[in-house]
Amino acid sequence: MTARDWHADRDAVFERDAYTCRHCDAVGGDDEPTTLRPYPIGDVPLEGEVHESTLVTVCEDCFGTLESAPSTDGVESAELFELVRETTGLQGATISDVAAFASLATSLPATLESALDEETETAVDDTVSEYRRARRDVLLALAIVDARLERLAALEPTVGSEVRSSLEAFAETARDLQSTLREVVALGETVAAALERCQGCFDGTRADGIRASAGVTCPTCGLTVRETDDWRDEDGTLAFDQLFAAINETLQGASETTETLTDRTMALAEQLTTAQ
Ligand SMILES: [Zn+2]
Numbered sequence: 001m002t003a004r005d006w007h008a009d010r011d012a013v014f015e016r017d018a019y020t021c022r023h024c025d026a027v028g029g030d031d032e033p034t035t036l037r038p039y040p041i042g043d044v045p046l047e048g049e050v051h052e053s054t055l056v057t058v059c060e061d062c063f064g065t066l067e068s069a070p071s072t073d074g075v076e077s078a079e080l081f082e083l084v085r086e087t088t089g090l091q092g093a094t095i096s097d098v099a100a101f102a103s104l105a106t107s108l109p110a111t112l113e114s115a116l117d118e119e120t121e122t123a124v125d126d127t128v129s130e131y132r133r134a135r136r137d138v139l140l141a142l143a144i145v146d147a148r149l150e151r152l153a154a155l156e157p158t159v160g161s162e163v164r165s166s167l168e169a170f171a172e173t174a175r176d177l178q179s180t181l182r183e184v185v186a187l188g189e190t191v192a193a194a195l196e197r198c199q200g201c202f203d204g205t206r207a208d209g210i211r212a213s214a215g216v217t218c219p220t221c222g223l224t225v226r227e228t229d230d231w232r233d234e235d236g237t238l239a240f241d242q243l244f245a246a247i248n249e250t251l252q253g254a255s256e257t258t259e260t261l262t263d264r265t266m267a268l269a270e271q272l273t274t275a276q
Protein backbone atom coordinates (compact mmCIF):
# COMPACT_ATOMS: atom_id res chain seq x y z
CA MET A 1 0.00 0.00 0.00
CA THR A 2 1.14 3.55 -0.54
CA ALA A 3 1.15 6.49 1.85
CA ARG A 4 -1.20 8.32 -0.50
CA ASP A 5 -3.88 5.62 -0.26
CA TRP A 6 -3.50 5.66 3.49
CA HIS A 7 -4.06 9.41 3.65
CA ALA A 8 -7.07 9.27 1.36
CA ASP A 9 -9.03 7.49 4.10
CA ARG A 10 -7.84 9.43 7.14
CA ASP A 11 -10.53 12.08 7.45
CA ALA A 12 -13.37 9.68 6.70
CA VAL A 13 -12.04 7.33 9.38
CA PHE A 14 -11.73 10.11 11.99
CA GLU A 15 -15.18 11.44 11.20
CA ARG A 16 -16.73 7.98 11.41
CA ASP A 17 -15.13 7.51 14.86
CA ALA A 18 -16.28 11.00 16.01
CA TYR A 19 -12.62 12.15 16.31
CA THR A 20 -12.24 9.88 19.34
CA CYS A 21 -9.52 7.33 20.12
CA ARG A 22 -11.25 3.95 20.04
CA HIS A 23 -9.04 2.65 22.82
CA CYS A 24 -8.84 5.39 25.48
CA ASP A 25 -11.61 7.78 24.34
CA ALA A 26 -9.26 10.78 24.00
CA VAL A 27 -10.92 13.35 21.73
CA GLY A 28 -8.88 14.88 18.91
CA GLY A 29 -9.57 17.18 15.96
CA ASP A 30 -8.47 20.62 14.83
CA ASP A 31 -9.16 22.45 18.11
CA GLU A 32 -7.96 19.68 20.42
CA PRO A 33 -4.45 18.99 21.70
CA THR A 34 -4.74 15.24 21.00
CA THR A 35 -3.26 14.08 17.70
CA LEU A 36 -5.19 11.28 16.01
CA ARG A 37 -3.85 8.58 13.73
CA PRO A 38 -5.45 5.84 11.67
CA TYR A 39 -4.32 2.36 12.69
CA PRO A 40 -4.80 -0.78 10.53
CA ILE A 41 -6.52 -3.75 12.19
CA GLY A 42 -6.89 -7.36 11.08
CA ASP A 43 -5.60 -8.42 7.69
CA VAL A 44 -5.01 -5.45 5.44
CA PRO A 45 -4.72 -6.21 1.72
CA LEU A 46 -1.26 -5.27 0.46
CA GLU A 47 -2.49 -3.69 -2.75
CA GLY A 48 -5.13 -1.18 -3.71
CA GLU A 49 -6.76 1.54 -1.66
CA VAL A 50 -7.22 0.81 2.04
CA HIS A 51 -10.91 0.51 2.91
CA GLU A 52 -12.17 2.44 5.95
CA SER A 53 -13.36 -0.79 7.59
CA THR A 54 -9.72 -1.82 8.10
CA LEU A 55 -8.67 1.43 9.81
CA VAL A 56 -9.45 2.59 13.32
CA THR A 57 -8.87 5.95 15.02
CA VAL A 58 -6.30 5.99 17.82
CA CYS A 59 -4.57 8.86 19.68
CA GLU A 60 -0.82 9.44 19.50
CA ASP A 61 -0.27 7.77 22.91
CA CYS A 62 -2.15 4.61 22.03
CA PHE A 63 -0.45 4.56 18.62
CA GLY A 64 2.85 4.67 20.51
CA THR A 65 1.79 1.71 22.66
CA LEU A 66 0.91 -0.24 19.52
CA GLU A 67 3.95 0.66 17.46
CA SER A 68 6.91 1.51 19.66
CA ALA A 69 9.82 -0.85 19.97
CA PRO A 70 9.71 -2.45 23.41
CA SER A 71 12.11 -0.86 25.89
CA THR A 72 14.59 -3.17 27.59
CA ASP A 73 15.42 -1.02 30.60
CA GLY A 74 15.78 -2.75 33.95
CA VAL A 75 12.59 -2.47 36.02
CA GLU A 76 12.00 -2.82 39.73
CA SER A 77 9.48 -5.31 41.06
CA ALA A 78 6.85 -2.64 41.92
CA GLU A 79 6.90 -1.30 38.38
CA LEU A 80 6.87 -4.82 37.01
CA PHE A 81 3.79 -5.72 38.96
CA GLU A 82 2.05 -2.52 37.85
CA LEU A 83 2.68 -3.57 34.22
CA VAL A 84 1.35 -7.06 34.87
CA ARG A 85 -1.72 -5.63 36.60
CA GLU A 86 -2.41 -3.21 33.74
CA THR A 87 -2.00 -5.97 31.16
CA THR A 88 -4.42 -8.21 33.08
CA GLY A 89 -6.93 -5.36 33.27
CA LEU A 90 -6.67 -4.68 29.53
CA GLN A 91 -7.05 -8.34 28.74
CA GLY A 92 -10.10 -8.54 31.00
CA ALA A 93 -11.71 -5.70 29.04
CA THR A 94 -10.76 -7.49 25.82
CA ILE A 95 -12.62 -10.62 26.96
CA SER A 96 -15.78 -8.51 27.34
CA ASP A 97 -15.28 -7.07 23.84
CA VAL A 98 -14.81 -10.56 22.41
CA ALA A 99 -17.93 -11.83 24.21
CA ALA A 100 -19.89 -8.87 22.82
CA PHE A 101 -18.60 -9.57 19.30
CA ALA A 102 -19.50 -13.27 19.70
CA SER A 103 -23.01 -12.37 20.77
CA LEU A 104 -23.40 -9.97 17.85
CA ALA A 105 -22.07 -12.65 15.48
CA THR A 106 -24.47 -15.35 16.69
CA SER A 107 -27.44 -13.00 16.28
CA LEU A 108 -26.32 -11.87 12.79
CA PRO A 109 -28.45 -14.28 10.74
CA ALA A 110 -31.64 -13.03 12.47
CA THR A 111 -30.56 -9.36 12.55
CA LEU A 112 -29.67 -9.38 8.88
CA GLU A 113 -32.85 -11.16 7.87
CA SER A 114 -35.08 -8.66 9.66
CA ALA A 115 -33.04 -5.74 8.27
CA LEU A 116 -33.50 -7.11 4.74
CA ASP A 117 -37.23 -7.64 5.43
CA GLU A 118 -37.66 -4.00 6.33
CA GLU A 119 -36.62 -3.15 2.78
CA THR A 120 -35.07 0.14 3.89
CA GLU A 121 -31.47 0.95 3.10
CA THR A 122 -30.86 2.26 6.63
CA ALA A 123 -31.78 -0.99 8.42
CA VAL A 124 -29.15 -2.88 6.43
CA ASP A 125 -26.63 -0.02 6.71
CA ASP A 126 -27.03 -0.04 10.50
CA THR A 127 -26.32 -3.78 10.63
CA VAL A 128 -23.25 -3.29 8.44
CA SER A 129 -21.81 -0.46 10.53
CA GLU A 130 -22.58 -2.18 13.82
CA TYR A 131 -20.73 -5.31 12.66
CA ARG A 132 -17.77 -3.29 11.36
CA ARG A 133 -17.48 -1.29 14.58
CA ALA A 134 -17.69 -4.33 16.89
CA ARG A 135 -15.06 -6.13 14.82
CA ARG A 136 -12.70 -3.15 14.72
CA ASP A 137 -13.00 -2.60 18.47
CA VAL A 138 -12.26 -6.21 19.28
CA LEU A 139 -9.25 -6.38 16.95
CA LEU A 140 -7.86 -3.12 18.38
CA ALA A 141 -8.28 -4.40 21.95
CA LEU A 142 -6.42 -7.61 21.04
CA ALA A 143 -3.63 -5.62 19.34
CA ILE A 144 -3.17 -3.43 22.44
CA VAL A 145 -2.83 -6.49 24.70
CA ASP A 146 -0.36 -8.08 22.22
CA ALA A 147 1.74 -4.91 22.35
CA ARG A 148 1.71 -4.94 26.18
CA LEU A 149 2.74 -8.60 26.29
CA GLU A 150 5.59 -7.92 23.85
CA ARG A 151 6.75 -5.08 26.06
CA LEU A 152 6.59 -7.30 29.14
CA ALA A 153 8.57 -10.03 27.35
CA ALA A 154 11.30 -7.56 26.40
CA LEU A 155 11.76 -6.20 29.92
CA GLU A 156 14.80 -7.10 31.94
CA PRO A 157 13.43 -7.10 35.44
CA THR A 158 15.79 -6.83 38.37
CA VAL A 159 14.18 -9.79 40.11
CA GLY A 160 15.23 -13.27 41.12
CA SER A 161 14.89 -16.42 39.05
CA GLU A 162 11.80 -17.60 40.94
CA VAL A 163 9.91 -14.41 40.05
CA ARG A 164 11.17 -14.67 36.50
CA SER A 165 9.70 -18.12 36.03
CA SER A 166 6.37 -16.98 37.53
CA LEU A 167 6.42 -14.06 35.13
CA GLU A 168 7.08 -16.40 32.22
CA ALA A 169 4.19 -18.66 33.34
CA PHE A 170 1.90 -15.62 33.51
CA ALA A 171 2.95 -14.43 30.04
CA GLU A 172 2.49 -17.87 28.53
CA THR A 173 -1.06 -18.15 29.88
CA ALA A 174 -1.85 -14.62 28.72
CA ARG A 175 -0.63 -15.52 25.21
CA ASP A 176 -2.76 -18.69 25.26
CA LEU A 177 -5.75 -16.57 26.16
CA GLN A 178 -4.97 -14.17 23.30
CA SER A 179 -5.01 -17.00 20.78
CA THR A 180 -8.26 -18.45 22.17
CA LEU A 181 -9.86 -15.01 21.92
CA ARG A 182 -8.64 -14.65 18.32
CA GLU A 183 -10.21 -18.02 17.57
CA VAL A 184 -13.57 -16.72 18.84
CA VAL A 185 -13.23 -13.66 16.59
CA ALA A 186 -12.33 -15.87 13.60
CA LEU A 187 -15.42 -18.01 14.22
CA GLY A 188 -17.56 -14.86 14.52
CA GLU A 189 -16.14 -13.67 11.19
CA THR A 190 -17.05 -17.05 9.73
CA VAL A 191 -20.71 -16.29 10.53
CA ALA A 192 -20.42 -13.21 8.29
CA ALA A 193 -18.83 -15.27 5.52
CA ALA A 194 -21.57 -17.91 5.95
CA LEU A 195 -24.12 -15.17 5.25
CA GLU A 196 -22.31 -14.56 1.93
CA ARG A 197 -20.77 -11.38 3.32
CA CYS A 198 -17.17 -10.26 3.68
CA GLN A 199 -15.89 -10.84 7.24
CA GLY A 200 -14.10 -7.48 7.15
CA CYS A 201 -16.43 -4.87 5.62
CA PHE A 202 -19.60 -7.04 5.72
CA ASP A 203 -20.55 -6.13 2.16
CA GLY A 204 -22.28 -8.84 0.13
CA THR A 205 -19.93 -11.11 -1.79
CA ARG A 206 -22.56 -13.05 -3.64
CA ALA A 207 -23.94 -10.62 -6.24
CA ASP A 208 -22.94 -13.05 -8.95
CA GLY A 209 -24.31 -16.08 -7.09
CA ILE A 210 -20.92 -17.59 -6.26
CA ARG A 211 -20.45 -18.96 -2.78
CA ALA A 212 -17.42 -17.68 -0.91
CA SER A 213 -14.84 -20.38 -1.57
CA ALA A 214 -11.07 -20.65 -1.68
CA GLY A 215 -9.39 -17.44 -2.78
CA VAL A 216 -12.47 -15.26 -3.37
CA THR A 217 -11.59 -11.61 -2.85
CA CYS A 218 -14.03 -9.04 -1.48
CA PRO A 219 -14.71 -6.44 -4.22
CA THR A 220 -15.15 -3.70 -1.61
CA CYS A 221 -12.17 -4.05 0.75
CA GLY A 222 -9.92 -6.55 -0.99
CA LEU A 223 -9.81 -9.11 1.85
CA THR A 224 -9.74 -12.79 0.98
CA VAL A 225 -13.16 -13.98 2.11
CA ARG A 226 -13.15 -16.71 4.76
CA GLU A 227 -14.00 -20.20 3.61
CA THR A 228 -17.10 -21.80 5.08
CA ASP A 229 -16.82 -25.33 3.65
CA ASP A 230 -15.98 -26.83 7.06
CA TRP A 231 -19.36 -25.70 8.36
CA ARG A 232 -21.55 -27.09 5.60
CA ASP A 233 -23.60 -30.26 5.67
CA GLU A 234 -23.22 -32.68 2.79
CA ASP A 235 -26.04 -30.99 0.87
CA GLY A 236 -24.24 -27.64 1.21
CA THR A 237 -26.52 -26.15 3.90
CA LEU A 238 -24.69 -24.01 6.42
CA ALA A 239 -24.74 -25.64 9.87
CA PHE A 240 -25.16 -22.44 11.89
CA ASP A 241 -25.98 -24.40 15.07
CA GLN A 242 -22.58 -26.14 14.93
CA LEU A 243 -20.80 -22.86 14.26
CA PHE A 244 -22.55 -21.22 17.22
CA ALA A 245 -21.76 -24.21 19.44
CA ALA A 246 -18.08 -23.87 18.50
CA ILE A 247 -18.17 -20.15 19.37
CA ASN A 248 -19.67 -20.89 22.79
CA GLU A 249 -17.24 -23.73 23.52
CA THR A 250 -14.26 -21.59 22.60
CA LEU A 251 -15.54 -18.75 24.80
CA GLN A 252 -15.92 -21.27 27.62
CA GLY A 253 -12.31 -22.30 27.05
CA ALA A 254 -11.29 -18.65 27.31
CA SER A 255 -12.98 -18.31 30.68
CA GLU A 256 -11.14 -21.39 31.99
CA THR A 257 -7.82 -19.94 30.83
CA THR A 258 -8.78 -16.70 32.59
CA GLU A 259 -9.03 -18.60 35.88
CA THR A 260 -5.53 -20.01 35.41
CA LEU A 261 -4.31 -16.53 34.56
CA THR A 262 -5.80 -15.09 37.76
CA ASP A 263 -4.01 -17.78 39.81
CA ARG A 264 -0.72 -17.00 38.11
CA THR A 265 -1.15 -13.25 38.55
CA MET A 266 -1.80 -13.78 42.26
CA ALA A 267 1.20 -16.06 42.67
CA LEU A 268 3.35 -13.45 40.98
CA ALA A 269 1.91 -10.66 43.15
CA GLU A 270 2.73 -12.60 46.28
CA GLN A 271 6.32 -13.22 45.20
CA LEU A 272 6.85 -9.61 44.19
CA THR A 273 5.49 -8.32 47.50
CA THR A 274 7.80 -10.63 49.41
CA ALA A 275 10.71 -9.60 47.21
CA GLN A 276 10.36 -5.92 48.12
ZN1 LIG B 1 -5.88 6.60 22.96
Ligand SMILES: [Zn+2]
Binding pocket: 198, 199, 200, 201, 202, 203, 218, 219, 220, 221, 222, 223
Ligand atom coordinates in the same frame (compact mmCIF):
# COMPACT_ATOMS: atom_id res chain seq x y z
ZN1 LIG C 1 -14.79 -6.65 2.36
